[in-house]
Amino acid sequence: MTKLDMTPGAQIPRTDAGPQTAVTQALSSVAYRDSDLTAFEDVQPGKIKGGxxxxxxxxxGEAFSKAVVSRTLGAKRNPLVPSFGVDARMVVQHCLAAQELRDARDRKLMIVTLVSGLLFLPGTLLWLAAFQIRAWLKKDASGRQDIYGTLVLAGVGLIAVLLAVRPPVTGLWALYFRVMTLAPVAGWFIAKRIVLRSTEDLRARWxxxxxxxxxxxxVPKAVPRDDMDKKAATLKAQLGRLEAEQETNVHHYAGPKGLLGAGRRWGSWDVSAELxxxxxxxxxxxxxxxDLARKIGERLGGLGRSEVANGGMPAYSVNHWVIQHIPEGADEIGRPGGASMDGDGFVMRDHAVQEIANKQTFGQSGPRHAVATQFVLHQGQLISTVLVEIVVLSNILQITVSGYALGPVHGIFTGKPKPKELTRQKTGKFWEEETVQLPLIDNDEVIRQALRAPFMRAPVLLGWLGGGMGLPEPFGLxxxxxxxTWASRDKSDDVLRSATPVVSAVTAALVDFLDEHDIDTSRFSNRVGILKSELQSVRPFLFDEYPAG
Structure with missing residues (x-):
């Protein structure tokens, strides 16, 4: 994966391929796309805002970059859900880079728009009215909208020719009327060259x-030029905050939504007996x-080793997590802070985690402790998480191992740029069809970008006028x-297989720990044997979804 040194000076890319490269680059590619915004409605229905x-x-690409940057780097924003299997900072940096490329393009387009559009405003308004009528006619489903749109443009073109040949006034105003409707056409030609070069560059990055x-x-804007460059220093600090936030050990369970960032629970196994x-x-x-949780964590740390060549489990991590329960419909999550949550930035301190682990949580609300083993598989397309929770009630010790799975991102993120094509009936042979390749940039796209360029310094107004994209909450990249998850056989099999060695390591650590503390292990050994038999036929079950009654 590619990371950047954000210290002052030249930015030198550093390459170190990791297990989350594919998803990071797939998400980053959306920032450079020129697809229609409606293509994203299948991914997050109801989140596309009309203008x-x-x-x-x-x-x-424009809507995605703006939405992601505003949500992740805003001065006053809600906490983010951890993005396992994704380098969130890299995705946001690509959004910033795409915005910078478009801003450079818009600065050129703004000059063209002001010179050829504003100075000859009457002619510009005439052409804009034609294109707006043409866009309105495209909503018609009669099949004749293209003909009507062409007639409208042809009518304006005829007016332009008449004004150029025979202006209605004389003197200097006659010269103005001659070029009034022709200057926007010249500006359109220059703007088209600018837009085409920009689109080709963005598509190559995509x-x-x-x-x-x-x-x-x-992201040159994130490299302060000197001590007085507060804007760059702020952006650099925001990117650092985003990166630090992803390392949090405080996570949230939202009922049927599962463990936010890690997916829904698909399986659970218990071992309990009297001490x-x-x-x-x-x-x-x-x-x-x-003490037992630490012993289990140490044993789980050895999953990467095996007596068989290449038998060690790859791309996994073991951490002590604090789990908070929130309502299914909650649109905000919390982070360490305050007297009840002893946090150091976004990470709860070790002594606070230990205190929660030792606390009796039965019948009480509040955070609970779990040992988490997480696997980032299929280049980040699959996240398998196995949690181990320890409960002691009276002299009954109960160990619960539960599995969670987060499936691949939507297929639209891995789509490649395609040439624009049109399938139509052949002229003279209506019973046959032909595919015609269309220009990469059409007239509507040139007009759209030229009109948006002057609003580059007023993004809020532009969003109100043109619309944009909303993001689901709580939000995680x-x-x-x-x-x-279960749509792919390989991924579903790997989820099921990842739980078996974890359960085996947990039960082995449990028996060893009990032996060290002079506790009878015969009852636990019997239950471990039963549990391992159940693992021979493990399959995903429905959890957290209970029938009404």
Missing amino acids: RFKLLRPNL LGLVEGNGPAAT KPAEGHPDFRTFHTW RSAWVTK
């Missing part, structure tokens, strides 16, 4: 990222649940656009 004027609407060899995201002294011991050595 007042169709000629000012954003395309997918293709490169999807194919896995895209360029690094350079009794081992034979020959009058009593067993007391312990805290944190990875979890916002996932599809079903």
Whole structure:
């Protein structure tokens, strides 16, 4: 994966391919796309905001970049859901880089628009009215909208010729009327060259990222030129905050939505028995649940080793998490802070995690502790998480192992740029069809970008006029656009297989820990044997979805 050194000076890309490269680049590619925004409605229905004027609407890349940057780098924003399997900072940097490329293009277009449009405003308004009527006619489903639109443009063209040949006034005004409707056409020609070069550049970056060899995201605005460059220093700090936030150990469980950022629960296994002294011991050595949790975490750390060549489990991590439960419909999550949550930035301190692990949580609300083993598989397309929770009630020790899965992102993120084509009936042979390749940039696209360019300094107004994209809450760059885990045989099999070695390591650590504390392990060993038998036929079950009654 490509990362940037954001310290002052030249930015030098650093390459170190990791397990999350594919999804990171797929998400980043959306920032450079020129697809219609409506193409994203299948991914997040109801989140596309319509505007007042169709000629000012954003395309997918423009809307996506603006929405992601505003949500992740805003001065006053809600916390983000962790994006497992994604380098969130890299995705945001690509959004910033795409915005910078478009801003450079819009600065040129703004000059063209002001010179050829504003100075000859009457002619410009005449052409804009024609294109607006043409856009309105495209909503017609009669099949004749193209003919009507062409007639409208032809009518304006005829007016332009008449004004150029025989202006209605004389003197200097006659010269103005001669060029009034022709100057916007000249401006359109220059704007088309600018738009075409920009589109070709953006499409090349889009293709490169999807194919896995895209360029690094350079963000000069995040490199302070000196101590007085507060704007760049602020952006650099916001990117650092975003990166630090992804390392949080405080996570949220939202009922049927599952563990936010890690997906829904698909399986659960329990081992429980009464704690009794081992034979020959009058009593067993007391312990805290944190002691057992730490022992389990240490044993899980050895999953990467195997006596068989290439048998170690790849791309996994073991961490102690704090789980908070929130309502299914909650649109905001919390982070460490305040007297009840002893946090250091976005990470709860070790002593606070240990205190929660040792706390009796039965019958009480509040955060709970779990040992998390997480696998980032299929280049980030699959996130498998296995949580281990320890509960002691009276002298009954219960270990619960539960599996969570987060599936691949929507297929639209891996789509490559395609040439614009039109399938139509052949002239003279209406029973046959032909595919005609259309220009990469048409007249409507040139007008759209030329009109949006002067609003580059007023993004709020532009969003009101043209519309944009909303984001689901609570928002996470990875979890916002996932599809079903079980749609792929390889991915579903890997989810099921990832739980088996974790359960085996947990039960082995449990038995060893009990032996060390002079506790009878015969009851636990019997239950472990039953549990391992159940694992021979493990399959996904419906959890957190209960029938009404």
